[in-house]
Amino acid sequence: MTAAVDARRATPRERRRQARGRNLRRHWQLYLMLVLPVAFLVVFQYIPMANNVIAFKDYNVVAGIWGSPWAGLDNFERFFANPVAWDLIRNTLMLSLYGLLAGFPVPIILALALNEVRARFFKRTVQMVTYAPYFISTVIVVSMxxxxxxPRIGFLTEALGFFGMDGNVLADPDAFRSVYVWSDVWQTAGYSAIIYMAALAGIDPSLYEAARLDGASRLRKIWHVDLPGIAPTVVVVMILSVGNVMAIGFEKAFLLQNPLNLSQSEIIATYTYKIGLLGADFSLAAAVGLFNSVINLILLLIVNTVSKRVTGNGLW
Amino acid sequence: MTLQTANRAEPRTERRRPSRRRAARVQDTRGDRVFMVAVYLLLATFLLVVLIPLINILASSFSSPAAVSGGRVLLWPVDFTLIGYEAVLSNEAVLTGFGNSLFYTVVGTIVSIVLTVLIAYPLSRPELMGRKVFIGGVLFTMLFSGGLIPTYMVVRALGLLDTRWALILPTAIGAWQVLIAMTFFRSTIPSELYEAAQLDGTSDARFLWSVVLPLSKPLLAVIALMYGIGQWNSYFNALIYLRNEELYPLQLVLRDLLIVNNSGGTNLADQLAAEQMADLMKFSLIVVSTVPLMLVYPFVARHFNKGVMLGSVKG
Incomplete structure (x- = not known):
C-alpha cells in the first residue's frame, strides 16, 4: 500500500473526526441532557435485562449475581418438569387469546356505530360514558x-340467576376467564374505539360520495368504505395485541385470584411473583420470566413479519 | 397513519357533516332506516352496560347499611344516608393513603416529565450523533423488559426497598411517552426558529427552555396526565417494594380494605351491624377514591385523545 493511497484514505476520515469534534463542541449541551435519562434507562431497564443471567445460575444472596455458580439450563428444566408449568402456559395463553377474540371486535363495532350517528349530543354522551371506565384503577374495577x-349483596347475582347461572361466579374457576375478559372489554372498549374513530375521520369523503352515487346502503358503505379505510389501523393494533399475548398483566389476575379459582387464574406473571418474591427462589422465577419475555418477543416478530408480507403494514 | 392525517382529519369531518346529512335525508331507504334503529339500539345498550354498574355503586354508597347488606339497592339510594362517607373519611389508613398517593403522583409526574423532555428533545434533533442507537435503545424497552425479579434485585441493590423512591424512580421513563414527545418536537417546532436562534448564538439548553417548552404546553399536558394517572392508579410496585404501611399509596390501602378482607361472601361474622357497615363502606370507598379522577375526566379525555393521535405515529 503506497503512501499516496494512505493519504487519500486518511483525509475523509480525518474530516469526519473534525466534524465530530465540532458537533460535540457546538452541541455539548444536547449530550449533557441525555446523561441523566440514559443513566435511568441503563439502571432500571438494561441492568435488569443483564440480571437475567441468574436464570442460568444457582443464585444465592451471599455469592451475588456474578459469584453464584452456573447452573446451565437446570432452572428451565426444573420449571418444565413441574406439571404446573403446562397449566400456567395454557392459562396464560387461553386468557389472552380469549381477551383478544372478545376485546378486538367490540371497539371496532362501537366506532363504526358511533360514526353512523348524526345526533351530536347522543354521540358525545355515548363516547364520554364508554370512555370513562378506562380511568378507573384495576383495584377499583376488581372491587366493583x-x-x-x-352472592349476598351483588345486584348482578340475581340477573345471572335469571340466565340459569348460579351463585358465586368469582369462586368458579370456569367463570374466571369470562369475568376477566368481559370486565376488560367493559373497561377499555370506549378508549380503544378512539383510535378507530380517528381513522374513520381520515377517510376521503369522495369515497362516500362515490358510494352514494352507486346507491350503496349504509351497511354497504361500512363494508366497502369504512372497513378498508381503517384496515391499516386494525392491523397495527392487531400486531400490538398479539405481541402482548404472553405479557398479560399481573395486576388484574392477581387481584381476581382466590383459592377457589386458582386452577384457571394462576398465570405465568402471578406464579413468578409467588415463587420469586414470596418463595425467594430468584433463579427459578427469573427463568420463568425470561421464558415468557422471549416467547413474547418472538411472537411479536413473527406477527410483524407476516403482516408486512400479507398487508404491507407493520410496526417498523 | 401519520400525524399529518390525524391533524387534517378533524376539520375535514366538520366540513363533511352537513353534506352527508342532506344526502342522508334524501336517500335513506327503508333498509337504511331499519339499520339506523339497530345502530341506536346497539349504542344505547353500550351506554347502559357501562352506566348501570357505576350507578349501582353510587346509589349503594348513599344507602343505609341494612339496605346494602340486604342487597336491596338497585339504581337509586335506599334510606338515603351519608354515614358510609363519614366512616370512610374518618378512616386513618384511607387518609394516609390519600396523602401518600398525592405525593407519589405529584413528585413522580414532575420527575417523569423532566426526564422525558431531557431525553426526547435531544433525540428529536437530527444533529445528534448516535441518534438512531439511542432511539433503538428506548424502543427496545417496549419490546423486551428485564422482568420482575431482575428489576427487584436492582431496586434492592440501590437500597430503595421500603422507601418512597421505589415507587417513583424505576418507572420514571415511559418509552411510549418519550416517543410521543419526540414526534411532537420533531413535527411542531419549525426548523426556521432553530436556525434563527443559532444565528443569535442561543445555546441548545436555552433554546429548549425559552422556545421549545413554551410551544409544547399541549404535549406537556398529555404526558403529565399519562404519568399522573398511571401513578395514581398503580399498586403493583407498592405491593412488591413496600413493607411499611405508612408509605402505602391509596390503591394498596384499597386493596387491603376491599379485596383482601373479602372472603367471597361466605362471611360468618356474628356482629351483624359491623358487617353491614363494612359492606356499605366498600361502596363509599370506591366512590371517594374515584371522584378525583372523574372530576378531571372531561379535561383528561380531551387530552388523552390527542395523546392517542400523537402516539399513532410510527416511530
Whole structure:
C-alpha cells in the first residue's frame, strides 16, 4: 500500500473526526441532557435485562449475581418438569387469546356505530360514558366486580340467576376467564374505539360520495368504505395485541385470584411473583420470566413479519 | 397513519357533516332506516352496560347499611344516608393513603416529565450523533423488559426497598411517552426558529427552555396526565417494594380494605351491624377514591385523545 493511497484514505476520515469534534463542541449541551435519562434507562431497564443471567445460575444472596455458580439450563428444566408449568402456559395463553377474540371486535363495532350517528349530543354522551371506565384503577374495577357479583349483596347475582347461572361466579374457576375478559372489554372498549374513530375521520369523503352515487346502503358503505379505510389501523393494533399475548398483566389476575379459582387464574406473571418474591427462589422465577419475555418477543416478530408480507403494514 | 392525517382529519369531518346529512335525508331507504334503529339500539345498550354498574355503586354508597347488606339497592339510594362517607373519611389508613398517593403522583409526574423532555428533545434533533442507537435503545424497552425479579434485585441493590423512591424512580421513563414527545418536537417546532436562534448564538439548553417548552404546553399536558394517572392508579410496585404501611399509596390501602378482607361472601361474622357497615363502606370507598379522577375526566379525555393521535405515529 503506497503512501499516496494512505493519504487519500486518511483525509475523509480525518474530516469526519473534525466534524465530530465540532458537533460535540457546538452541541455539548444536547449530550449533557441525555446523561441523566440514559443513566435511568441503563439502571432500571438494561441492568435488569443483564440480571437475567441468574436464570442460568444457582443464585444465592451471599455469592451475588456474578459469584453464584452456573447452573446451565437446570432452572428451565426444573420449571418444565413441574406439571404446573403446562397449566400456567395454557392459562396464560387461553386468557389472552380469549381477551383478544372478545376485546378486538367490540371497539371496532362501537366506532363504526358511533360514526353512523348524526345526533351530536347522543354521540358525545355515548363516547364520554364508554370512555370513562378506562380511568378507573384495576383495584377499583376488581372491587366493583367483587361487590356486584357478591352472592349476598351483588345486584348482578340475581340477573345471572335469571340466565340459569348460579351463585358465586368469582369462586368458579370456569367463570374466571369470562369475568376477566368481559370486565376488560367493559373497561377499555370506549378508549380503544378512539383510535378507530380517528381513522374513520381520515377517510376521503369522495369515497362516500362515490358510494352514494352507486346507491350503496349504509351497511354497504361500512363494508366497502369504512372497513378498508381503517384496515391499516386494525392491523397495527392487531400486531400490538398479539405481541402482548404472553405479557398479560399481573395486576388484574392477581387481584381476581382466590383459592377457589386458582386452577384457571394462576398465570405465568402471578406464579413468578409467588415463587420469586414470596418463595425467594430468584433463579427459578427469573427463568420463568425470561421464558415468557422471549416467547413474547418472538411472537411479536413473527406477527410483524407476516403482516408486512400479507398487508404491507407493520410496526417498523 | 401519520400525524399529518390525524391533524387534517378533524376539520375535514366538520366540513363533511352537513353534506352527508342532506344526502342522508334524501336517500335513506327503508333498509337504511331499519339499520339506523339497530345502530341506536346497539349504542344505547353500550351506554347502559357501562352506566348501570357505576350507578349501582353510587346509589349503594348513599344507602343505609341494612339496605346494602340486604342487597336491596338497585339504581337509586335506599334510606338515603351519608354515614358510609363519614366512616370512610374518618378512616386513618384511607387518609394516609390519600396523602401518600398525592405525593407519589405529584413528585413522580414532575420527575417523569423532566426526564422525558431531557431525553426526547435531544433525540428529536437530527444533529445528534448516535441518534438512531439511542432511539433503538428506548424502543427496545417496549419490546423486551428485564422482568420482575431482575428489576427487584436492582431496586434492592440501590437500597430503595421500603422507601418512597421505589415507587417513583424505576418507572420514571415511559418509552411510549418519550416517543410521543419526540414526534411532537420533531413535527411542531419549525426548523426556521432553530436556525434563527443559532444565528443569535442561543445555546441548545436555552433554546429548549425559552422556545421549545413554551410551544409544547399541549404535549406537556398529555404526558403529565399519562404519568399522573398511571401513578395514581398503580399498586403493583407498592405491593412488591413496600413493607411499611405508612408509605402505602391509596390503591394498596384499597386493596387491603376491599379485596383482601373479602372472603367471597361466605362471611360468618356474628356482629351483624359491623358487617353491614363494612359492606356499605366498600361502596363509599370506591366512590371517594374515584371522584378525583372523574372530576378531571372531561379535561383528561380531551387530552388523552390527542395523546392517542400523537402516539399513532410510527416511530
Amino acid at each position: 366486580l367483587i361487590l356486584v357479583f357478591s
